[in-house]
Amino acid sequence: MYGKLLMMQRFYLDWNATSPLWPEVKDAIIKALDSVGNASSIHQEGQQARAIVERARRTLARAIDAPAQSVIFTGGATEANNQVLRTHAKYTRKPFIVCTSVEHPSVIEVVEELGKQKRVRTRMIKVDRLGRLDLEDVKQALEDGATLVSVMFANNEIGNVYPVKEVVELVHQYDAICHVDATQAFGRLPLSFRELGADVMTLSVHKMGGPKGVGALIIKEGFIQESMLAGGHQERGRRPGTENVPAIAGLDAVSKLVQEKQPLWREQMERRRQYLLDGLLAKLGGTIELRGDQDARLPNTLNIAFEGVTGEDALLSLDLAGVSASSGSACTAGSIEPSHVVLAMGFDSAEAKRSVRLSVGPGEGVEDLDGAVDVIVSNIRRLM
Ligand SMILES: Cc1ncc(COP(=O)(O)O)c(C=O)c1O
Incomplete structure (x- = not known):
């Protein structure tokens, strides 16, 4: 029995x-567990670890049609979303952050928390019975002075895909910043960071056969993304901390599969x-x-x-x-x-x-x- x-x-x-x-991803992670070096060290072991990280940067960039130098590795999309929103609130003179009311908690809860600070204005954009956005509401928020708009590519609960390209274009008409959380779209929908034109995009890879606990910020050329953490120069100072080489090797393998499949x-x-x-x-x-x-x-x-x-x-x-x-x-x-x-x-x-x-x-x-x-x-x- x-x-x-x-x-x-x-x-x-x-x-x-x-x-x-995916089996290929698991194999890549297992192989990289033998990598002993710190990717910042100049000795051979360090350089081997660095090579894994830099290859993954190029592979992910190809999978999402972005320049390799725009990719900053993070510990997942939650961290990346926090970084975008918290640094915007901290370094912007009069921050006014807007997001949809259906964002992932790693956006919505941060916006709610930031909104409790006197110096940060926030607004949530309503959706209709089908979870759709009204672009007029986004426009109104921009008219009212929004400095950053955060909108998800696709919703994790209801699966809605949002008109992110239109949102980006609208936001840029008002010289504001547009953040797109593409976590649920990665590997499922065609994704071109160049075409999208967002200032910053965030993602992770574990919804599509990649490892958990690794993700990325994708930053448009010229956009200044501050670090949320202090204490290291990794990822060109944008994300201090020793790189998680096995997870990044897994990200490399899944990004390769995404390109093909x-x-x-x-x-x-x-x-x-x-x-x-x-x-x-x-x-x-x-x-x-x-x-x-x-x-x-x-x-x-x-x-x-x-x-x-x-x-x-x-x-x-x-x-x-x-x-x-x-x-x-x-x-x-x-x-x-x-x-x-x-x-x-x-x-x-x-x-x-x-x-x-x-x-x-x-x-x-x-x-x-x-x-x-x-x-x-x-x-x-x-x-x-
Ligand atoms: C839309 C969206 N954003 C962000 C996240 C958080 O991603 P991570 O698990 O990599 O922190 C998720 C995962 O649940 C998600 O679905």
């Missing part, structure tokens, strides 16, 4: 939280998401409510509310039955809080608590999802 329990098949549908390493991955994720959705619709039909903008969205994300079922009950029973999903929101003291994203879309707390996020990764086939559909359908029917 225990043998059977242990062998229960698991279906991992939480790629927006994080993802499994992003269009294929996108197609595969789109097909898998659709297959999952069709399977659920066929069996649960009208009891399903899809959330978010279905016309401009990530290829891999479904945000669904099942009639009469709380997200918490759904997630717990799905987990026990082998499906890993998420509500996309924080779990505090053992209970799931309503998502700030779904609340911002105008749903009340009870409605927001029904959101379940299913996010798939790429893969050749779709049949493996049949098992996931069966588990979800039987568990949701039982809970209804």
Whole structure:
């Protein structure tokens, strides 16, 4: 009996939280664990570590169509987002920071905290019932003197893709700074930093088969990005601290895969998401409510509310039955809080608590999802 329990098949549908390493990425990390040098040391071991870091800088730059010198490695996107916002608040004469009300907590909570300082003005841009932005509201904030606008490329909870290029152009008409958090877009959508034109973009790689705890700031030529930390000259003084060479080697490997495979991955994720959705619709039909903008969205994300079922009950029973999903929101003291994203879309707390996020990764086939559909359908029917 225990043998059977242990062998229960698991279906991992939480790629927006994080993802499994690709074998090539894992191999690159393992190999780099043998690198003994500090990338700042001048001896051979140091130079070997430096070579890994500089190669990764070039590979990531190619994957996102950016100049290599614009890439600054960080310990992930949370850190990078904090750096952009906190340094802007600190070094700008009259800072007025604007973000959307659906940003990741690593933006929204920092903006809320900065807003408590008397010298920093802040504003959150509202979204509609589908989580869409009104560019007129962004324009109004700029008219009112916004100095920095932070907008995500794609939303981690509902999967909406935002009109970032239009936002950048608008922000630049007012000589303000535009920050784009591209964490959920990396490897999933075509990403050209040059075309986007943002002053600064942030990302990490663990949502698409890369290692956790490593990310990057991508800085436009001429844009002065101050350091948030002191104590070292690494990353041209913008991010002090000894480089995490194995993680950076993993970032190199995943960036190489992204260059080769992003269009294929996108197609595969789109097909898998659709297959999952069709399977659920066929069996649960009208009891399903899809959330978010279905016309401009990530290829891999479904945000669904099942009639009469709380997200918490759904997630717990799905987990026990082998499906890993998420509500996309924080779990505090053992209970799931309503998502700030779904609340911002105008749903009340009870409605927001029904959101379940299913996010798939790429893969050749779709049949493996049949098992996931069966588990979800039987568990949701039982809970209804
Ligand atoms: C849109 C977005 N920004 C930032 C982050 C934070 O990234 P990291 O886990 O690398 O700190 C995430 C991850 O959840 C995200 O989805």
